[in-house]
Amino acid sequence: MKDADNPNRDRVHGIGELEVVFWEIYATTACNLQCTYCYNEDLQHKNSEPQYTVDELVSFLKKYGKKGDHVSFIGGEPLIRTNLGKLLPGKFSPDILSKLKHILISIDGDEEQNDRFRGRGTFSKIIKQLEAIKPHFHGKIIARMTAAPDNDLEKSVKALAALPYFDTIYWQYQNMKNFDNYPAERKWKELQGLLAFWLENLKQGKFLHIQTFVSMVIRLLDQENNQKYHNVNYTLPENTLGCGAGDHYVQIFTTGDIYACPEIVEQKNNLMGDIRKGIYRSIGLKDFSNTEKCFRCEEFRICHCRCLHCTPEAYCTLIKRTIAVLRDALPLIKSLIDSGKLKREDFYISDQLEEIF
Ligand code: SF4
Ligand code: SF4
Ligand code: SF4
Secondary structure (H helix, E strand, O other), X not given: OOOOXXXXXXHOOOHHHOOOOEEEEEOOOOXXXXXXXXXHHHOOOOOOOOOOOHHHHHHHHHHHOOOOOEEEEEOOOHHHHOOOOOOOHHHOOHXXXXXXXXXXXXXXXXXXXXXXXXXXXXXXXXXXXXXXXXXXXOOEEEEEEEEXXXXXXXXXXXXXXXXXXXXXXXXEEOOOOXXXXXXXXXXXXXXHHHHHHHHHHHHOOOXXXXXXXXXXXXXXXXXXXXXXXXXXXXXXXXXXXOOOEOOOEEEEOOOOEEEOOHHHOOOHHHOOEEOOOEEOOOOOHHHOHHHHXXXXXXXXXXXXXXXXXXXXXXXXXXXXXXXXXXXXXXXXXXXXXXXXXXXXXXXXXXXOOOOXX
């Protein structure tokens, strides 16, 4: 389908069909933390800042963007590079905070777990900043966790859910070079505990927006009703990665090069274009060799290859078992919706959220 408002969008795979595109702009690749699992260390362009002008960025976005699209600033740590002072969120003026729709906070659970991965003292600094922005920020605050093999998923997510700051919690499994000793059974026990906790809360009419579960349930409900995976604002095309990378989720790297996903920046074979020449090539789920098995997977419609690095067998096992528990819980969830204890809209994925299916 052509996009009558902006034909340039068709240059990106599937993008012409989408109402919303997320443009992720690398404000910097530098960061003030040194998380144990950070892949930025491997970047060729470490500590780099945008090598294009604001005018070039604006004219690119005018050419490919559309009203309603989202623009996010990412890093590294984007806030160490703003021209608004040496900022962390707590030092943002209320005026700037009022212009932001969502803030994504990288945090790995309780103080002990977070500081083990992200550095001593970082948990209390994050809490201090959250306290400072809370009175002035009225958008959504999203907790983003890296699910490392030795971070207890159940304990961490419960700790985040108990804090008064987050509208949504999600995790990404750690991208690792070697899965030989991955503790899949231990991780499954943690996930089972978390699933039981989430469902127990639902029974009591308490909806916790744990993104992984929510996005799977909405797809299960849609599958049952024979609808497209659907959301408030956009439809996920069939050949799209669950996170939307390359379709409605596009990275503008500091060099001005354009990629589908932050974990493949600088891989020239995955280049989609650049900010000056424009987008000249589409990249989709089928372009990655490690997603080939997804097309044969019985849970493809629900998982949609959650993330490029979710394809190792250990992760697929966790994903498939999680889907199985949620599928079994569908009658319960539907009865809670029918009785009015929960609303179907609770399960919609916010249009503020990206990269988190
Ligand atoms: S906050 Fe992100 S960019 Fe910074 S060190 Fe941690 S993982 Fe890397
Ligand atoms: S469970 Fe694994 S193989 Fe199946 S769609 Fe998801 S990532 Fe792909
Ligand atoms: S969730 Fe998507 S964009 Fe993020 S790392 Fe995975 S494939 Fe890349």
